[in-house]
Amino acid sequence: MDQAPTPPLALLLERSADALQAVRSGRSLSDVLPQLPPQQRPGVQALTFTALRQLGATREVLRELAPKAPAPPVEALLCVALALLWPGGDAPRHATHTLVDQAVTAARRRAPAAAAFVNAVLRRFLREREARVARALLAPVAQWNHPPWWIAQLQRDWPAQWQGLLSAANQHPPLTLRVNRRRCSGADYLQRLAAAGHAARLLDDAAFAGQAVVLERPCAVDALPGFADGDVSVQDASAQRAALLLAAGGALPAGARVLDACAAPGGKTAHLLELGDFDVLALDSDAQRLQRAAQTLHRLRLHAELKVADAARPEQWWDGRPFDAILLDAPCSASGIVRRHPDIRWLRRASDLRTLAALQARLLDALWPLLARGGRLVYATCSIFKAEGGQQIDAFLQRHRGAGAALDPASPGQLLPLADNRGTAPGEQTLHDGFYLALLLKPPPPPA
Numbered sequence: 001m002d003q004a005p006t007p008p009l010a011l012l013l014e015r016s017a018d019a020l021q022a023v024r025s026g027r028s029l030s031d032v033l034p035q036l037p038p039q040q041r042p043g044v045q046a047l048t049f050t051a052l053r054q055l056g057a058t059r060e061v062l063r064e065l066a067p068k069a070p071a072p073p074v075e076a077l078l079c080v081a082l083a084l085l086w087p088g089g090d091a092p093r094h095a096t097h098t099l100v101d102q103a104v105t106a107a108r109r110r111a112p113a114a115a116a117f118v119n120a121v122l123r124r125f126l127r128e129r130e131a132r133v134a135r136a137l138l139a140p141v142a143q144w145n146h147p148p149w150w151i152a153q154l155q156r157d158w159p160a161q162w163q164g165l166l167s168a169a170n171q172h173p174p175l176t177l178r179v180n181r182r183r184c185s186g187a188d189y190l191q192r193l194a195a196a197g198h199a200a201r202l203l204d205d206a207a208f209a210g211q212a213v214v215l216e217r218p219c220a221v222d223a224l225p226g227f228a229d230g231d232v233s234v235q236d237a238s239a240q241r242a243a244l245l246l247a248a249g250g251a252l253p254a255g256a257r258v259l260d261a262c263a264a265p266g267g268k269t270a271h272l273l274e275l276g277d278f279d280v281l282a283l284d285s286d287a288q289r290l291q292r293a294a295q296t297l298h299r300l301r302l303h304a305e306l307k308v309a310d311a312a313r314p315e316q317w318w319d320g321r322p323f324d325a326i327l328l329d330a331p332c333s334a335s336g337i338v339r340r341h342p343d344i345r346w347l348r349r350a351s352d353l354r355t356l357a358a359l360q361a362r363l364l365d366a367l368w369p370l371l372a373r374g375g376r377l378v379y380a381t382c383s384i385f386k387a388e389g390g391q392q393i394d395a396f397l398q399r400h401r402g403a404g405a406a407l408d409p410a411s412p413g414q415l416l417p418l419a420d421n422r423g424t425a426p427g428e429q430t431l432h433d434g435f436y437l438a439l440l441l442k443p444p445p446p447p448a
Helices: 009-024 029-035 041-053 055-065 072-085 096-110 112-127 129-136 140-144 148-157 162-168 186-195 237-246 267-275 287-300 350-370 390-399
Strands: 176-179 200-202 212-215 232-234 257-261 279-284 305-308 323-329 371-381 413-415 435-441
Touching: 009 029, 009 041, 009 072, 009 096, 029 041, 041 055, 041 072, 055 072, 055 112, 055 129, 055 140, 072 096, 072 112, 096 112, 112 129, 140 148, 148 162, 148 350, 176 186, 176 237, 176 267, 186 200, 186 212, 212 237, 232 267, 237 267, 237 323, 237 371, 237 435, 257 267, 257 350, 267 279, 267 287, 267 323, 279 287, 287 305, 323 350, 350 371, 350 390, 371 390, 390 435
Parallel strands: 257 279, 257 323, 279 305, 323 371
Antiparallel strands: 176 212, 176 232, 200 212, 371 435, 413 435
């Protein structure tokens, strides 16, 4: 079958500007990109990711090149083009004259009266690029390409690591796989990858039980051997630790009743069912995202009860039977996965942290009474902000100290995407997203 022709660069620039403008207006790229024609999606995503990773710098340059702010459609197009013209980095390579020409072509369709302005701004930037870049990088928002409040928060939370965290957030993430232990071993799957021409290796950490694989080069999921048959799933290494921590050491017997609260899109639900024959209730308040969990379970040939409900209001859905284990993958800022989702940093606001921390506390307090005596609860967030990690769990333990709630010493705690990320094997640290994981234990019933 003939492959569809690559869309012209001008069209990709225009669609990328649309996507960037949508993010600037508060929409997630996860909502925007699926609406594009399939043949445009990879190119638009690549350009938009580059634009988002350079957005602080390009807006700072544009502020000087065009003191009177252009209309949003023109500003978005200029930011995309400037990001691609930025020196260094790993932006998609295009000859500068081609890129300027195609940006002007896009401007003629997008805002015809602004085409000459776009041409003048881009050519002036190229003439003065070295000086313009140096001056822009004096501003922290341009140097780090994160909002000022985000930079300040990391400086407070991680005074020795904040610069490394901001730098890591602009790196490209690896493609990490979780091999379905019900279907094959990680070592066997490595051989299948090699036969298909994909270089990969197992994560050298006992926590992953030999089932976590990192590809040397990312590829489309349909190029992965056995993906359609459920042999493997895409899941970051830090995220894989949640289900492994809950079921560690055979802590959950076959038939154990397990709640996966805030379960969508279903990766951790599926992992739990790969680890054992558990009776899993997967709960989420978003029906559309829970449908993705159903699709994932169907692909993997696994079964869980799926229910659309608010985990913080168990009186509306709980049948009164205690759970042996609970996985609370709580809604959070997602500050630990911005390298995968570079729009997040520009969508979040400082006030979101307080709102999210309050919701996390409410979920913990609502679900803890549903846990059986002797039960286990894993609290997880894909965040590097302390308010959503260690501080949240410290406050929970204070509130429930009379009930004997305890933090298991095996808890990984805060995982940072840095070279000194504790809880990982040497050399594996930067493969992980930022995550917080705590295993909370409820005391067993008194002896009869």
